[in-house]
Amino acid sequence: MLKIRFQRKHLSIPYAIFLILFIILPLLLIVYYAISDKTGAINFSNFVNFFKDKNKLGLLSFSVIIGLINTILCLLIGYPIAMLLVNKKYNKSKVLFLLFIMPMWINFVLRTAATRDLLYWIGINGGEMPYLATMIGMVYNYLPFTILPLYTTMLKMDKTLIEASYDLGARPHQTFFKTIIPMTMPGIVSAATMVFMPTMSSFVISDIMGERKISLIGNAIQFNFDQSRWNDGSLIALIMLLIIVIISLLTRNIQKQEDARGSIW
Amino acid sequence: MLDRYVRKVLVFALLLMVVCLVGCSDTEEENLVLRIYNCQDYIDEGLDDVGNKVSTSVMEDWAEDYKNRTGKVVSVVYDTFETNETMLNTLKTGKTTYDLCCPSEYAIQKMIREGMLEKYDHDGEYLYITNYNDYASPYIKKVFTESGLSEYAVPYMWGTLGLLYNPEMVEEEDLDSWGALWDEDYKNLASAKDSVRDTYVAGVMYLNHDKLMAEREKYLNGLITAESYNAFVSSVMNDTSDLEGVARVLKEMKENIFGFEVDSGKNDIVTGKIAINVAWSGDAVYSMATAEEEEEVYLSYKVPLEGGNVWFDGWVMPKGANKELAQDFVNFICHPSIASRNMEYIGYTSPIAGDEIYELAYDMYYEEDGEYEIDLTYFFDGTISDEYLEDGKVIFRTSERNRGLETQYPTIEVLDRCAIMEDFKDQNDNVLAMWESVKLGEYSIWLTVGVGAGVVVIIGLGYYIKALKSRRKKNKKLDW
Incomplete structure (x- = not known):
């Protein structure tokens, strides 16, 4: 009888199976659907149609804008909060930190539905102000994803460098822009990537907060799959995937400090 | 030596047992299963408001009944779907097979066209759905037979599409037209359905308002018959030639309404977020009851005068279904006592008439001193006991107009302006493209x-x- 001797590398088998079944195979399926038509024949008409359609391109651009706005807002709000949280004076037992991260543990559909009612209650009505309501919903949902990487990078920040900058006569704003920001750049970049792409491809938040009057590129994917148009849906998904690849290639240079990127996981 | 021998025998015996078990579960005689694929919350599952089991479900009762009649044990697998599209996708992938599904009329049309369905045993009447033959409303029987679906489906629930509104927040006359959704006075106060078919009805009816109202005038003056009026409404509603026009008005509507919704509308109107909601009659009944209980708000429902959509959901048997079991189940739930249970549980209207259904409606809506008389003879005719008739007619007295009774049982005048909306067929892609441009x-x-x-x-x-x-x-x- 063949005897299989247990080796440590066999521990990776479950993950390898997982990887093939749930990541690689679906990816190949998406690619296949994206480059085939309804009959299953391979052709690139989907691609051509997408790039010919000014509404689809416009939707993509609009999603980019919303994604950018959300990223900037999240960073503007999240950065000071992260600095505050790192400061031991305010965050002695990390309770404050937990408070900011806690929303992440609640199901986000539930959370968004609650936000909708809350906003209505304070007078921000998704029917009247769909853009504002959607933006608030986005920021609320993605803020923890901004704070977390910023917080971990700041924890590791070398405080002596800040002191040194003061000792050398830098004013507070100079210290901030020339010392703190460059040191936390990896955190900023990973926070931005964790917010930008998911914002573009989210559809639940825009549906719930914007009363289904606002569509992002994620809504387009969902729309197509809902109507059994798998090819068109897959194509948009593939385009989004390509954008992610391009963005991570472009930002790779900034994230030379590999450990900072890894630290959020 | 002996030890090894015994072990071999044991292993062999074990294998044999496994084979036997697998074999056994395949034989239908021993293990009857009925697989049902129904819309969510669409049958009496014996649950209370928060989902606790408080009584037996209709499926369990049927299994019990089947056992008593035939002595055979049958188990029911019950799955649910959210939309017709999900259901079609599931059936097409073919991973799971079902004996019974409950899609809407247009999905049934599509399934018939694609050859996905088994026929009911039928010779002008259903052979095994005797309860339907005996108790179904004559109106439903006629409409359903004319729709050409009756060989493949048995209607389960039916209703209309109209406008549910809060009379305290709107002028009632404004709701006589689908134009209420375009009315600037109700900016951000109305919601439409996030579904191409339902919103298309609103759009095409609004677009053809003048034509439809002119035809209605002729009908009211007795210049044309109810049949030809109904045929006209049907032709307008099922006309997909002016998609650009529909797209244009729907885009205008999108600017004016509060939003599109799938499920949130029936609660939003209760809490007062919106004042007008495009609703199916069943959901409207649910909202009315909830609003009355929770907020003491009295909602009303109207089918606008331009006309509207009368819809059916029906039981169909996908190819390969166990027809005997499936038809037995459908016959069971077509009995007025079961139909009234389901109606009470889900709030929709069953096509079944008969004494039990009449009594249910009577308990819910009849007011001895009501000033209005609603004539529902067209629906109950010939299915109920003589004691319930007044001069040969079925009359409901009520003190309220446009409320639960007329929502569940629209008068024949309302139904004259309601047509069945067919599948878009070869125009499907174009209609979807139109809807996509509106939505995205x-x-x-x-x-x-x-x-x-x-x-x-x-x-x-x-x-x-x-x-x-x-x-x-x-x-x-x-x-x-």
Whole structure:
């Protein structure tokens, strides 16, 4: 009888199976659907149609804008909060930190539905102000994803460098822009990537907060799959995937400090 | 030696047992299963408001009944779907097979066209659905037979599509037209369905308002018959030639309404977020009851005068279904006692008439001193006991108009302006494209150009700064 001797590398088998079944195979399926038509024949008409359609391109651009706005807002709000949280004076037992991260543990559909009612209650009505309501919903949902990487990078920040900058006569704003920001750049970049792409491809938040009057590129994917148009849906998904690849290639240079990127996981 | 021998025998015996077990579960005689695929919350499952089991479900009762009649044990697998599209997708992938499904009329049409369905045993009447033959409303029987679906489906629930509204927040006359959704007075106070078919009805009816009202005038003056009026409404509703016009009005509507909704509308109108909601009659009944209980708000429901949609959901048997079991189940739930249970549980209206259904409606809506008389003879005719008739007619007295009774049982005058909306057939892709442009919005090419240029500039700037920095570093190194 063949005897299989247990080796440590066999521990990776479950993950390898997982990887093939749930990541690689679906990816190949998406690619296949994206480059085939309804009959299953391979052709690139989907691609051509997408790039010919000014509404689809416009939707993509609009999603980019919303994604950018959300990223900037999240960073503007999240950065000071992260600095505050790192400061031991305010965050002695990390309770404050937990408070900011806690929303992440609640199901986000539930959370968004609650936000909708809350906003209505304070007078921000998704029917009247769909853009504002959607933006608030986005920021609320993605803020923890901004704070977390910023917080971990700041924890590791070398405080002596800040002191040194003061000792050398830098004013507070100079210290901030020339010392703190460059040191936390990896955190900023990973926070931005964790917010930008998911914002573009989210559809639940825009549906719930914007009363289904606002569509992002994620809504387009969902729309197509809902109507059994798998090819068109897959194509948009593939385009989004390509954008992610391009963005991570472009930002790779900034994230030379590999450990900072890894630290959020 | 002996030990090894015994072990071999044991293993063999075990294998044999497994084979036997697998074999046994395949034989239908021993293990009857009925697989049902129904819309969510669409049958009496014996649950209370929060989902606790408080009584037996209809499926369990049927299994019990089947056992008593035939002595055979049958188990029911019950799955649910959210939309007809999900159901079609599931059936098409063929991973699971079902004996019974309950889609809407247009999905049934589609399934018939694609040859996905088994026929009911039928010779002008259903052979095994005797309860339907005996108790179904004559009106439903006629309409359903005319729709051409009766060989493949048995209606389960039916209703209309109309406007549910809060009379305290709107002028009632405004609701006589689908135009209420376009009315600036109700800006951000109305919601429409996030579904192409239902919103299409609103759009096409609004677009053809003048034509429809002119025809209605003729009908009211007795110049044309109810049949030809109904045929006219049907032709307008099922006309897909002016998609551009529909797209135009729907885009206007999108600017005016509070939003589109799938499920939130029936609660939003209760809490007062919105005042008008495009609703199916069953959901309207649910909202009315909830609003009355929770907020003491009295909602009303109307089918606008231009006309509306009468819809059916029906039981169909996908190819390969166990027809005997499936038809037995359908016959069981077509009995008025079971139909009234389901009606009470889900709030929709069953096509079944008969004494039990009459009594249910009587308990819910009849008011002895009501000033209005609602004539429902067309629905109950010939299915109920004589004691319930008044001069040969079925009359309901009520003190309220446009409320639960008329929502669940519209008068024949309302039904004259309601037509069955058919599947879009070969126009399906075009209608979807129209709906896509409404839902996803339209953009100028300059937005794309602008964003594209912006992205290029940002990337360029990034590389430029990087190059600048590295040059500075080099210089610094030289200085050192």
